[in-house]
Amino acid sequence: MQMPEPSAAILARKARIIERLRGALPADAVIDAPEEVRAYECDALTAYRCPPLAAVLPRSTAEVSAVLRICHEEGVPVVPRGSGTSLAGGALPTADSVILGVARMTAVLETDYDNRFIRVQAGRTNLAVTGAVEPEGFFYAPDPSSQLACAIAGNVAMNSGGAHCLKYGVTTNNLLGVTMVLMDGTVVDLGGPWAEPAGLDLLGVVCGSEGQLGVVTEATLRILPKPEGARPVLIGFDANEVAGACVSDIIKAGILPVAIEFMDRPCIRATEAFAKAGYPDCEALLIVEVEGSPAEIDEQLARIRDIALRHDPVEFREAENEDQARRIWLGRKSAFGAMGQINDYMCLDGTIPVSSLPHVLRRIGEMSRDVGLDVANVFHAGDGNMHPLILFDANKPGDLEKCEALGAEILKLCVEVGGCLTGEHGVGVEKRDLMEVQFAPDDMEAQLRVKDVFDPKWLLNPAKVFPLHVTAGRRAA
Amino acid sequence: MRPATEAELADILKGANAPLAVCGGGTRAIGALSGAAVQTGGLAGVRLYEPGALTLVAGAGTRLAEVEAALAAEGQRLPFEPPDLRALLGRGGESTIGGVVAANESGPRRVQAGACRDALIGVRFVDGTGAVVRNGGRVMKNVTGYDLVKLMAGSRGTLGVLTEVSFKVQAIPEAEATLLAEGLAPEAALAAMRAALNSPFEVSGAAHLEAAAAGGASRSLIRIEGMAGSVAYRLDRLREIVGPWAAVEGEASAALWRGVRDVAPFAGRPGAVWRLALRPTSALGPVAALQAAGLDHAAIWDWAGGRLWLCVTGASDGGAAVIRAGLDGHATLIRPEPGMAAVPVFPPEPAPVAGLTRALRARFDPRGILNPGLMG
Ligand SMILES: Cc1cc2nc3c(=O)[nH]c(=O)nc-3n(C[C@H](O)[C@H](O)[C@H](O)COP(=O)(O)OP(=O)(O)OC[C@H]3O[C@@H](n4cnc5c(N)ncnc54)[C@H](O)[C@@H]3O)c2cc1C
Numbered sequence: 001m002q003m004p005e006p007s008a009a010i011l012a013r014k015a016r017i018i019e020r021l022r023g024a025l026p027a028d029a030v031i032d033a034p035e036e037v038r039a040y041e042c043d044a045l046t047a048y049r050c051p052p053l054a055a056v057l058p059r060s061t062a063e064v065s066a067v068l069r070i071c072h073e074e075g076v077p078v079v080p081r082g083s084g085t086s087l088a089g090g091a092l093p094t095a096d097s098v099i100l101g102v103a104r105m106t107a108v109l110e111t112d113y114d115n116r117f118i119r120v121q122a123g124r125t126n127l128a129v130t131g132a133v134e135p136e137g138f139f140y141a142p143d144p145s146s147q148l149a150c151a152i153a154g155n156v157a158m159n160s161g162g163a164h165c166l167k168y169g170v171t172t173n174n175l176l177g178v179t180m181v182l183m184d185g186t187v188v189d190l191g192g193p194w195a196e197p198a199g200l201d202l203l204g205v206v207c208g209s210e211g212q213l214g215v216v217t218e219a220t221l222r223i224l225p226k227p228e229g230a231r232p233v234l235i236g237f238d239a240n241e242v243a244g245a246c247v248s249d250i251i252k253a254g255i256l257p258v259a260i261e262f263m264d265r266p267c268i269r270a271t272e273a274f275a276k277a278g279y280p281d282c283e284a285l286l287i288v289e290v291e292g293s294p295a296e297i298d299e300q301l302a303r304i305r306d307i308a309l310r311h312d313p314v315e316f317r318e319a320e321n322e323d324q325a326r327r328i329w330l331g332r333k334s335a336f337g338a339m340g341q342i343n344d345y346m347c348l349d350g351t352i353p354v355s356s357l358p359h360v361l362r363r364i365g366e367m368s369r370d371v372g373l374d375v376a377n378v379f380h381a382g383d384g385n386m387h388p389l390i391l392f393d394a395n396k397p398g399d400l401e402k403c404e405a406l407g408a409e410i411l412k413l414c415v416e417v418g419g420c421l422t423g424e425h426g427v428g429v430e431k432r433d434l435m436e437v438q439f440a441p442d443d444m445e446a447q448l449r450v451k452d453v454f455d456p457k458w459l460l461n462p463a464k465v466f467p468l469h470v471t472a473g474r475r476a477a
Numbered sequence: 478m479r480p481a482t483e484a485e486l487a488d489i490l491k492g493a494n495a496p497l498a499v500c501g502g503g504t505r506a507i508g509a510l511s512g513a514a515v516q517t518g519g520l521a522g523v524r525l526y527e528p529g530a531l532t533l534v535a536g537a538g539t540r541l542a543e544v545e546a547a548l549a550a551e552g553q554r555l556p557f558e559p560p561d562l563r564a565l566l567g568r569g570g571e572s573t574i575g576g577v578v579a580a581n582e583s584g585p586r587r588v589q590a591g592a593c594r595d596a597l598i599g600v601r602f603v604d605g606t607g608a609v610v611r612n613g614g615r616v617m618k619n620v621t622g623y624d625l626v627k628l629m630a631g632s633r634g635t636l637g638v639l640t641e642v643s644f645k646v647q648a649i650p651e652a653e654a655t656l657l658a659e660g661l662a663p664e665a666a667l668a669a670m671r672a673a674l675n676s677p678f679e680v681s682g683a684a685h686l687e688a689a690a691a692g693g694a695s696r697s698l699i700r701i702e703g704m705a706g707s708v709a710y711r712l713d714r715l716r717e718i719v720g721p722w723a724a725v726e727g728e729a730s731a732a733l734w735r736g737v738r739d740v741a742p743f744a745g746r747p748g749a750v751w752r753l754a755l756r757p758t759s760a761l762g763p764v765a766a767l768q769a770a771g772l773d774h775a776a777i778w779d780w781a782g783g784r785l786w787l788c789v790t791g792a793s794d795g796g797a798a799v800i801r802a803g804l805d806g807h808a809t810l811i812r813p814e815p816g817m818a819a820v821p822v823f824p825p826e827p828a829p830v831a832g833l834t835r836a837l838r839a840r841f842d843p844r845g846i847l848n849p850g851l852m853g
Contacts, residue, residue, distance in 0.1 A: 114671050114758050159620045170618065172627065173595045188829045194754040195587065195783045197631065198807040198824040199852055200834050201594060204627020208620050225677045248529035254552065254648025296707045303704075351616040354530040383617040384530070423618035431621075438621055442608040447623040449840040453833060465622065 001048050001089075001429055003463050004475065006096035010053065010076055017074050018054055021098070024066040029104075031055040040081065040099045044146075045089040045430055047400065052079065052093035057104045061179055061187060061217040064100065068215065069185030071098055077462045078183070080211040082123060082151030087347060088428025090158065090210050094462055100215055102153045108132050109218060117176055117193050119220045122153035126160075129221060138223040141168035144424070145336070152219050159208030161424035166382040167258040167291075168224070170424065172207040177220035180206060180213075183455045193220055205450060210426050211461040213454035227291035230258065232328045233301060235308045236282040236315035240264060243284035244357035246311045247381045250288065251354070253307060255300055261287040261332050262381035264361065267339075267389070268331070270376055274338035277331035280315040286381065287332055335378045336389070343374075343391035346403050350414030351423035354384045363413055364388055371406045373399075385423035386414065412437050427465045435467055444470060481519040483601065483609060483640045489515060490638065491607030493846050499634030501538060501576030505562045506633075507811055508822040508851050517575050520640050523547050525615065531646050532615050534599070537575025537639040544574050548646055556647040557593045558584030558734075564744035566812055575639040581631030584738035585682040585700070588674065588780045590647065594630035599643035602629060604636065605842025615643045628837075634848045636841040650702040654712055655682070655730040656722040659694040663687065663778065666697040667760055669719040670781035673699050676718055678711040682734055682779075687764075689775035690742040690788070697722070698733055737779060740786050746775065748788040749795030749814040755806035757782035763800050763808075770799045794818050823852050 010017070014032075021030045031037055032054040042049040053076070058064045071078050077097040084091050093099055105121035106128070112118070113136055120129055126147040129140040143162035144150055150160070156178060161170040168174065177191030191203040206213050237243040247260055263271070265283050272279050279285060290300040301318060308316055319325035339345045352360050361377060368375040368390075379387040388410055392403040411421050411431065415438045421431045435444065444466065451458065451474075458475045478497075480486035490497075496512030517538035525534040528551040535544055541559060548554050559577045563569065578600070583592040590596075599613035612625035629636060658666070663685055670683035682700030699719065701711045712724055725733060736742065743750050753763060760782030767774045767789065774796065777786040789796035797820040800808050807824035826834065831853065838845075 112758075113675060115756050116675065159624065161618055165618070169591060169595060172624065173591055182829075186829050188833070189827070190830065192806075193756045194806040195780060196581070196592070196754040198754075198809075199826050199830070200636075200837065201581070201627045201631055202830065202833060204594060204630070205624055207627075208624045225675050227677050251531055252529045252551075252648070254650060256648075292707060293710060295710060296704070299704050299706050351618045353527065353532065353616055355527055380618070385618040418614065419616045420614055420619040420621045422621050423616070424620055426620055427622065435622065440611070443611045444622070445608070446604065446610040446612070446625060446841070450623050450625070450628075450837065453836040453840060 002468060003050065003094055004468065006094055010096040013074065014053055017076060020070045020074070021054065021056055021067060024070060025056060025058060025063055029057050029059070029063070031057070040093060040101070043084040043086040043089060043091040045087055045092070045428065048089050048092050048429060050093050050095055052097050052099045053095065055099040055101055057101045059104050061181060064181045064215055064217050065185045065187055067100060068181050068183055072184045072457070072459065075457070075459070077459045079461050080153065080157070080215045082154030083125065083149045085146045085150045086154060086158065086426065086428055088422070088426045088430040090426050090428035090464060092429050097462065102151065102217065105217060112193065113138065115193050116223050117220050118223050119218060120152060122156070122216045122219055123151050126150050126152060126155055133223050137226050139226050140221055140223055141174050142171050152221070153216050156207055156216050156219055157209065157211045158424070158426040161385065163261065163380070164258045166260060166380065167256055172204060174222045175203065175207055175219060176222055178203060178206060178216045179218035181215045181217060183214070183457065183460050188214070191220065210428065210465050212451055212465060213460065228293045229297060230289055230291045231297045231301065231319050232287050232289040232325055233304060233319065234279070234285060234287055234315065234317040234328045235313045236280040236285045237311065238283050238314050240284045240361045241358035242311050243286055246286065246308055248354055249307045250304055251382065253303060255290070255303055257288045257290050257382065259287070259289045260380070260382035262377070262379050263332065263335065264377040266374055267335055267376035267378045270342060271331040271335050271338040274341050275331050275334040277327050279331050282314045287328055332378065339376060339389050339391065344394040345389045345391050346407055348386065348388045348390070348407050348410055349422045349425040350411045350419055351383070351385045352414050352417050352419035354381070356417040357381070357384070360386070360413060360417060364410055367406060367409055371402060373403055373406055384419065408434060429464055432465060433467050448474065478513060479516045479519045483520065483603065486515070486520070486638060486640060487603045487607045487609055490603050490605065495846065496849050497846050499638050499848050501573030501579065502571045504568050504570050504572045505566070505576055505580050505582060510848055510851065515638060517573060517638065524641070528553060532643065533646050534615055534641065534643040535574050536641055537573060539574045541572040541574050541577060552649050553646045554649050555644060556586065556590035556596050558586040558738055559593065560584045560738045560740070562739065565740045565750065574642055578630055578639060578642050579633050585684060585734055585779055588683060588783070589679060589681040594627050596644050597626050597630050597642060598645050600626050600629045600639055601641035602637035602639045605844060605847050610637065613643065617645050633851055635838055635852050637847065650704065652705040652708040653700060653702040653730050654708050654724055654726045655733055656699040656712065656715060656719065657725050658697040658722040661695055661697050663761060663764070666695070667757065667778060667782045669697065670699060671757060672718050673715055674781050676715065678715050679703070682737070683781040684737045685778045686742060687776045690777045692742065698737065700730065700734060737777065740777065742775070742777060743786065743788045746788050747814065748790035749792070749810065749817055750812035751787040751789065751796070751800055751808050752811050753785040753787065753800070753804070753806055753808045755783060755785055759805035760785055762805065763787065766799050766802070767796060772796050772799060790814065792817070794820050821853070
């Protein structure tokens with residue numbers, strides 16, 4: 001992974017920069033001791049690490065603005081950070097950068113049930129947002145599997161999704177407004193508790209901009225009343241193609257499940273060995289969850305059963321009670337943990353048109369055999385967001401490189417069939433150098449212009465999203 | 478000018494040296510356009526439609542009616558219920574799907590299914606330099622690079638001319654029904670709607686038409702859609718919340734919502750027509766202000782108060798000053814009243830936001846040829 005050379009001038013001015021930051025923030029909010037900044041040297045993509053110059057942990061929008069003004073004046077790059085759970089290296093520092101962590105900004109600022117929104121400081125964790133409104137029977141819909149740890153700030157930056165986004169959408173569909181600080185310290189409010197933007201939809205472009213346009217300090221989020229109930233079914237098939245066809249038929253029939261999850265045989269076997277959820281030993285299985293009152297659930301599940309039976313499933317298992325429902329989800333929820341037990345793994349996140357599912361799974365199988373690394377597939381089938389897990393051995397020389405090369409080939413395949421490199425994890429540093437597979441020069445240029453406008457000096461979250469050679473001229477300017 | 482291909486459009490924009498008025502069918506343009514017209518009607522046709530993947534891709538100049546017919550043939554629809562504003566604006570012609578996107582037009586179902594921009598998953602456009610740009614694609618989940626799809630939705634031709642748009646579509650549910658009450662005061666109606674939306678019963682429309690707009694007693698409408706059994710169940714449960722409202726089903730229900738969607742009550746009515754985006758609990762404020770100022774008006778609330786349509790008659794500025802003063806939201810002038818003074822059509826934005834917006838326009842359209850001045 002190539003990163004830009006740290007600026008010798010900045011490294012040389014470290015003492016002065018720290019002093020200025022200390023002058024603007026409470027003493028405990030500036031961290032520069034080498035052993036302490038190491039806590040910020042990577043996010044969940046641990047293969048890449050680099051301790052930052054310093055880390056700051058402000059408590060308010062005003063403090064964030066003060067930090068950014070100083071860094072802007074000093075020409076110091078800033079890497080915004082939420083909880084550091086990015087799987088794409090989105091929060092990876094450079095040696096000459098200041099990490100700006102919002103982890104201490106966790107307050108609920110306003111809950112408004114009449115207007116169905118909550119306004120929070122951006123460092124609040126995803127689950128704690130739902131936690132704040134749950135007693136009143138509400139929830140915040142986007143639910144990444146990392147929801148216990150990840151911050152709303154990171155969710156907004158990555159436009160994160162979750163298991164239930166088939167029905168409720170991803171972050172951008174549930175985000176009403178943000179307060180954000182530009183690199184020069186200017187505070188802007190985008191959107192608000194009303195439905196439509198007044199002019200251009202700047203909020204829409206900020207969401208998913210991976211911390212490169214501004215530092216989000218507050219977010220206004222739509223909350224929804226909780227459904228009366230939910231129930232999953234598990235359907236096993238003896239071929240991936242058939243499972244794919246069943247997904248398509250369920251969607252076409254107009255049933256709107258909250259989730260349709262897919263696991264292939266390698267994944268089923270690994271999670272069975274680990275979690276013992278009692279899954280059938282078959283080629284492919286689907287977990288389909290629907291919501292509503294008991295009668296509404298029965299009505300939807302009856303239709304799903306009719307559709308599934310037309311595809312000769314090897315198993316159709318309905319949850320008769322809470323405990324069985326939990327067991328149906330158990331294997332899926334422990335899939336990543338199970339993989340981690342047996343191997344090191346790399347989790348891809350490309351999206352494909354649902355109709356290409358069988359073709360793509362077949363090709364991944366062939367590529368995996370050619371390279372000699374196992375790939376297990378677990379993913380959100382309703383929206384085509386794949387999560388191939390490539391298993392490798394970090395202690396075996398050359399294995400990581402082999403794994404990365406296979407990952408790149410799989411992502412190219414996703415683009416080739418009409419999909420994209422990343423459905424919810426973001427580009428970060430991980431997929432940066434593949435961007436040209438998906439975007440022509442003019443496509444990328446249009447995105448770079450947006451960056452030019454929000455951050456003319458290109459100081460925010462450097463070396464992410466775009467290939468370095470594409471941004472070289474701008475970063476030097 | 479009516480380019481037949483994206484390449485031809487790119488050549489036109491590269492060679493342009495004067496302002497151009499970008500238009501689809503011209504059925505929903507607002508504000509003043511000047512310069513030679515560039516029409517997208519030649520960039521037409523449904524290019525990809527996969528009902529099993531809920532995906533449709535069409536040329537920006539494709540007629541909206543053609544898109545809707547193709548979807549209906551498979552029992553599907555655009556989730557966001559795009560309005561037909563022709564009668565309201567007194568226009569003829571055919572809406573294009575690109576025009577719907579350029580205006581980010583959404584109807585009553587927005588409360589449940591999201592806006593046009595939420596269903597939009599990909600765009601192609603030609604920017605003001607003549608460069609062809611693609612963003613998003615045909616898949617539902619995509620966070621690769623910056624989301625220019627959202628930026629283009631509602632940009633009204635000021636950043637580029639859309640040439641192709643892709644959507645996530647939805648199945649038409651088998652049943653719909655509307656709970657209807659007549660004669661409620663707006664306070665009570667909006668409170669009932671908020672309560673309905675705060676229930677788990679998946680309301681897909683919540684509108685209140687003042688007596689002056691309903692032509693008789695006021696009308697309050699709450700819609701639910703879904704499988705037949707579920708609709709019946711939710712009707713009952715919602716009545717426990719809002720009271721014993723009447724139920725209207727099937728086509729009669731659909732007709733009620735077409736009226737709300739297209740703002741039909743204001744179609745023949747003289748006056749300036751405003752569209753406000755509001756915090757629902759502040760939705761009565763503008764009407765009270767108009768009343769206090771003694772300005773003749775009629776009101777239709779949609780989205781349980783999140784959207785307010787106002788028709789103001791006989792005010793020299795169309796009611797702009799009264800409506801925009803201290804508004805908890807923002808107001809767009811959709812139809813001026815003949816003879817009224819010129820007022821900004823789009824809501825003024827705070828300085829830092831306006832600065833970003835201006836700078837973006839200058840980057841995408843450096844020569845200022847695309848609908849210049851339209852959105853500020
Ligand atoms: C076990 C596991 C499961 C996961 N499951 C999912 C899943 O189901 N769905 C999904 O979408 N993702 C998932 N992720 C990925 C990750 O959790 C998300 O990307 C999450 O949104 C990151 O949030 P964070 O607070 O940890 O952000 P960080 O990792 O700290 O940062 C992520 C990005 O956001 C930027 N950023 C952080 N704070 C700000 C700010 N205040 N202003 C502007 N930019 C900022 C950073 O610069 C960086 O680019 C998973 C990760 C793990 C480890």
